[in-house]
Amino acid sequence: QGRVQVTFDRLGLLPGHYDVEVTALAPDGALLATLRAPGGFTVCSQITEEGVVRPPHRWELSAAVTPVLEEDRPEQRVQGA
Numbered sequence: 001q002g003r004v005q006v007t008f009d010r011l012g013l014l015p016g017h018y019d020v021e022v023t024a025l026a027p028d029g030a031l032l033a034t035l036r037a038p039g040g041f042t043v044c045s046q047i048t049e050e051g052v053v054r055p056p057h058r059w060e061l062s063a064a065v066t067p068v069l070e071e072d073r074p075e076q077r078v079q080g081a
Contacts, residue, residue, distance in 0.1 A: 012054040015045045 020037040047054065
């Protein structure tokens with residue numbers, strides 16, 4: 001019997017409800033243990049991005065790249081709408 005500990009400095013989860021399940025496998029792939037946290041947890045935030053996770057990141061543009069502003073994008077229309 002042993003103990004396993006993992007620490008995530010930052011998950012970057014976006015708003016929503018998340019369930020947690022942790023599975024430990026032996027080096028040969030054999031199942032050692034599975035733990036499911038009851039109830040999960042909810043992330044609340046002012047961030048309005050879509051998706052599940054927002055990992056730490058930064059953007060760097062070379063001089064040859066010209067950003068396209070939202071107002072410069074052509075409208076995308078859905079067929080039949």
